[in-house]
Amino acid sequence: WDRVVFVLPAFEVRAGTRVPGTKAELLQLWGTGDARPFYGALCPRCQAPTDYGRWWALPPTPRLRVAYEAPWRDPWEPFYVAPAHGAPPFDERFLQYGFNRISQACELHVAGFRFAVLDGAFVVHRGFKEPGGFHGGREAELRHNRQLFRRFRAELPLRYPRSPRRC
Secondary structure, three states: OEEEEEEEEEEEOOOOOOOOHHHHHHHHHHHHHEEOOOOOOEOHHHHHHOOHHHHOOOOOOOEEEEEEEEOOOOOOOOOOOOOOOOOOOOOOOOOOOOOOOHHHHHHHHHHOOOOEEEEEOOEEEEEEOOOOOOOOHHHHHHHHHHHHHHHHHHHHHHHOOOOOOOO
């Protein structure tokens, strides 16, 4: 378990909707269209490896548990809990918007970590993320961080020379 991060499925709830406290409440909101996977309208691929359909279909559980492992795929941006020691630190070169969680997940993968999706826990963002709903400098930040990410990926084989994993 020292090389595992625990993925919390991430959701958005419609503005003005009460944040669900249980998976049953979340599934009800999801069914009515008042909740959806995080970034569902902007970047479905960025959360796809979490496999929300599989998570949805899990039978209810009274306690937190590891439901399944999810293989890392680019450009995954999971929300997760990691061990206090051993996980690579966040690369602080990624400022503002774009590639911050993608770079972290990519490095975790190359460093040999596995991704275990939790059932009985999730995170929620208030409000739907929609195209055009960001600050004016977002596109410039995204371009800068995209270039930085290309350099970052090229550094990883040097940092982890024995790893067969790439991203």
